[in-house]
Amino acid sequence: MRTSTGGRVGQYAALLGYLVFLAFPFLWLVSTAFKSPRELGSLHPTWIPRDPTLDNFRQAFDEQPLLRAAGNSLLAALGAALIAVLIATPLAYVMARHRSRLSRAATGWVVVSQAFPLVLVIIPLFLVLKNLRLINSQAGLVMVYVVWALPFALWMLVGYVRAVPAELEEAAAVDGAGRLRTLVSVTAPLLTPGIVATGLFAFITAWNEFFFALVLLKTPEKQTLPVVLTHFIGAEGVADLGPLAAASFLATLPSLVVFAIIQRRITGGMMAGAVKS
Amino acid sequence: MTVVTATKRSAQGAPRADGALRPPDRGAWFLVLPALIPILVLSVGPLLYGITLAFTDAQSGRTEPTKWIGGLNFQDLLHDTLFWESFRIGLVWAVGVTVPQFLLALGLALLLDQDLRMRWLARALAIIPWAMPEVVVGVMWRLVYNPDAGVLNETLRDLGLGDGRDWLSGLGTALPAVIVVGVWAGMPQTTVALLAGLQNTPRELHEAAAMDGAGAWRRFWTVTWPTLRPVALAITALNLIWNFNSFALVYVLTSGGPGGRTRLPMLFAYEEAFRYGQFGYAAAMGCVMVAVISVLLALFLVGRLRGGDDA
Numbered sequence: 001m002r003t004s005t006g007g008r009v010g011q012y013a014a015l016l017g018y019l020v021f022l023a024f025p026f027l028w029l030v031s032t033a034f035k036s037p038r039e040l041g042s043l044h045p046t047w048i049p050r051d052p053t054l055d056n057f058r059q060a061f062d063e064q065p066l067l068r069a070a071g072n073s074l075l076a077a078l079g080a081a082l083i084a085v086l087i088a089t090p091l092a093y094v095m096a097r098h099r100s101r102l103s104r105a106a107t108g109w110v111v112v113s114q115a116f117p118l119v120l121v122i123i124p125l126f127l128v129l130k131n132l133r134l135i136n137s138q139a140g141l142v143m144v145y146v147v148w149a150l151p152f153a154l155w156m157l158v159g160y161v162r163a164v165p166a167e168l169e170e171a172a173a174v175d176g177a178g179r180l181r182t183l184v185s186v187t188a189p190l191l192t193p194g195i196v197a198t199g200l201f202a203f204i205t206a207w208n209e210f211f212f213a214l215v216l217l218k219t220p221e222k223q224t225l226p227v228v229l230t231h232f233i234g235a236e237g238v239a240d241l242g243p244l245a246a247a248s249f250l251a252t253l254p255s256l257v258v259f260a261i262i263q264r265r266i267t268g269g270m271m272a273g274a275v276k277s
Numbered sequence: 278m279t280v281v282t283a284t285k286r287s288a289q290g291a292p293r294a295d296g297a298l299r300p301p302d303r304g305a306w307f308l309v310l311p312a313l314i315p316i317l318v319l320s321v322g323p324l325l326y327g328i329t330l331a332f333t334d335a336q337s338g339r340t341e342p343t344k345w346i347g348g349l350n351f352q353d354l355l356h357d358t359l360f361w362e363s364f365r366i367g368l369v370w371a372v373g374v375t376v377p378q379f380l381l382a383l384g385l386a387l388l389l390d391q392d393l394r395m396r397w398l399a400r401a402l403a404i405i406p407w408a409m410p411e412v413v414v415g416v417m418w419r420l421v422y423n424p425d426a427g428v429l430n431e432t433l434r435d436l437g438l439g440d441g442r443d444w445l446s447g448l449g450t451a452l453p454a455v456i457v458v459g460v461w462a463g464m465p466q467t468t469v470a471l472l473a474g475l476q477n478t479p480r481e482l483h484e485a486a487a488m489d490g491a492g493a494w495r496r497f498w499t500v501t502w503p504t505l506r507p508v509a510l511a512i513t514a515l516n517l518i519w520n521f522n523s524f525a526l527v528y529v530l531t532s533g534g535p536g537g538r539t540r541l542p543m544l545f546a547y548e549e550a551f552r553y554g555q556f557g558y559a560a561a562m563g564c565v566m567v568a569v570i571s572v573l574l575a576l577f578l579v580g581r582l583r584g585g586d587d588a
Contacts, residue, residue: 007493011388015395018385022402022464026409028428029417040426047428087315090308098305113320114515115570117522119546120563123330123556124323147319150312208410210525215551226412230529233419241426248413259408260401 032245033057040241056242057250060232063243065220066250069228075138076213076224077206080145084153085199087146089191092157093183097166110151122215129216136218144212149202156201160194161187197265200258208255225251330560337554350561360562362537363545364569366452370527370541371520373452374459379513381460382467387497389468390475407465415529418458419445445531451538455530462526463519467512474508475501518570542566 027047032040034052039045060066095103125144126135134140164187172182210226217223220231229251232244331350335343354360385403389396406414421429422444430441444454478501486496524543527533533540533548542562550559 011391011393012395014384015388015393015399018381018388019395019399019402021461022405024428025414025417025421025461026405028421029413032420032426043425044434045426045428045431087311091312094305094308100305102305102309109316109321115518115522115574116324117543117546117563117566117570118524119543119550119559120327120567121320121323123335123550123560123563124326125319127335127556128323128326143315143319147315150316150320154312204408208412210410210412210528211547215547226410226525229412229416233529241420241423244416245420248416252409252413255408255410256405259404263400263404263408 029245029249032241033249035242037242056246059240060243060247060250063240064228064231064247066225066228066247068221069223069225070251072138072222073207073224073226076141076145077203079138079142080149080206081199081203083142083146084149084202085195088150088153088157088198089195092154093161093187095154096158096161106154110154113151118211122212126215135216136222138222141213141216141224144216145202145206145209148209148212149205152205153198153202156198157191157194160191160198163194164190194265197262200262204255204258207258327560328564330557331564332561333557335556335560337551337556343557346557350558351565353558354561354565359537360542360545363540363542364565366538366540367521367542369452370456370459370523370539371517373456374463374520375513375516377456378460378463378467378516379509382464383471383509385464385468386471386475387501389472403465403468405465406462411462411525412529414458414462415526418461419530422454446535448535448538451531451535455527455539458526458530459520459523463516467516470508470512471505474505477508478504514574514576518574521566521570 031047031049033056034054035045035049036051036053036055039050091106094100095106129135129140129144132140134143168186168190169182172186173179177185208226209224213224213227214230217227220228229244229247232240232247234240332345332347333343334346334349385399389399409417421427424430424441424443427441429444433439433441442450444450482500483496486500491499522543523541524547527539527541528544528547531539533544543566546559546562546566549555549562
């Protein structure tokens with residue numbers, strides 16, 4: 001592509017504009033997290049805190065049970081990711097390898113489940129979980145998160161299975177390996193990177209989730225991090241800005257780290273544009 | 278796709294045409310059931326149960342049994358001006374977020390498709406909104422919009438454009454303010470989808486059009502857009518649906534205020550169900566939302582068929 005110099009300058013200016021738009025709210029959050037209460041009350045806020053302090057972090061931990069909430073989030077996210085991957089991988093395998101009514105139905109469910117307003121699902125779920133005594137419990141939340149993470153997990157995994165040549169499995173079968181043995185010793189190892197990426201994605205999905213947690217968890221000692229964060233905002237919408245920013249910043253770090261690890265797989269060569277076939 | 282020359286017949290007697298796709302066999306059940314049961318119990322089942330609840334007077338914390346009341350909830354909904362108002366707000370929000378976001382994301386995708394120097398940085402920053410918990414996105418923008426300690430009003434003051442205002446509490450500014458956040462929050466997904474679509478654009482055609490003296494604008498409409506269209510339609514339809522169903526962002530930003538100006542349908546239904554305990558009525562709202570979404574989905578499918586591209 002030949003572009004004139006003027007065009008290039010325009011392109012860089014536009015890109016810079018995008019970078020500022022995408023980055024500035026996060027930078028402001030980080031800046032606010034380190035400001036002193038006096039500075040937060042003054043009328044002329046600055047980008048760089050004038051006397052940076054860790055007081056907001058201390059205060060956040062004093063005001064809300066953040067550690068426990070993080071533990072709850074971790075438990076729910078790990079449980080959901082592990083179970084989702086365990087049950088999604090075999091189904092994805094069948095969907096990728098076999099043409100059948102079942103595969104079509106599963107694909108249909110993956111598409112349709114993305115489109116349903118959650119309120120229609122949450123009321124019956126609430127009633128069912130209540131009858132099972134699973135309201136306000138991590139177990140109930142994990143069950144919901146597993147099913148909620150499945151559509152995207154299946155979609156990712158089907159792609160990974162298709163990338164494994166079926167001939168390899170057939171060769172193993174010809175050598176006399178049984179079905180299960182073929183899956184475990186031939187297919188699974190090749191799928192491992194894809195399975196890990198899918199698990200990590202399910203982890204973030206659950207770690208970040210708010211609506212189900214808000215409805216299903218009643219008491220502060222059971223609640224996950226996103227729900228506890230909203231407790232910093234008072235009934236009148238008045239928020240204690242410093243601690244709120246500090247806690248939000250901490251809650252985001254795991255998501256950003258995990259996402260940085262898997263984003264290449266998700267964005268599917270988003271900017272591999274330089275080497276295009 | 279490899280073609281197997283000797284057509285074997287499986288137990289079901291279906292001929293085998295290729296090695297990648299095999300006919301179903303009974304041994305597959307032990308692979309499928311672990312996922313199938315949770316899906317049926319926790320997704321498909323509740324959905325059907327939710328639709329039946331819409332025809333009952335189900336409420337929370339009542340001792341007497343739930344009664345079947347037919348279409349009464351829907352009749353009440355028809356006359357519920359607050360619900361239709363929230364519905365209108367939901368549509369304004371869905372379109373107001375989706376359309377500008379699409380244009381911005383398209384611009385960014387086209388930029389990132391060029392070989393510019395800062396692309397790695399753009400990639401790193403572009404995932405921030407995607408990776409963040411929605412609650413934190415809401416919190417962050419509250420800090421930006423904060424009338425005194427917020428960066429937006431401070432910037433306006435620095436530029437001498439007055440003192441700014443309390444954006445999220447103003448009757449006229451609240452909805453536009455949350456729409457901006459919605460646009461920001463969904464930028465990465467839309468950009469990535471469009472970038473993936475751009476990968477399908479044949480380079481040679483671009484070169485050829487450039488040789489023939491077609492300007493950038495013409496090249497976009499004659500070469501890029503036709504290949505991008507199916508993806509563009511798909512992501513737009515999905516975004517409309519996702520945005521229409523969104524909850525957490527606006528819940529954290531405004532809780533539906535001021536005076537209900539940002540009360541999206543999901544916020545309305547949530548309050549109805551879990552603040553006032555009106556399960557049946559809230560389920561009926563959900564059904565009405567599904568009807569609207571079905572229309573959007575139909576548009577999406579038609580778009581895909583007309584695109585004729587299995588992207």
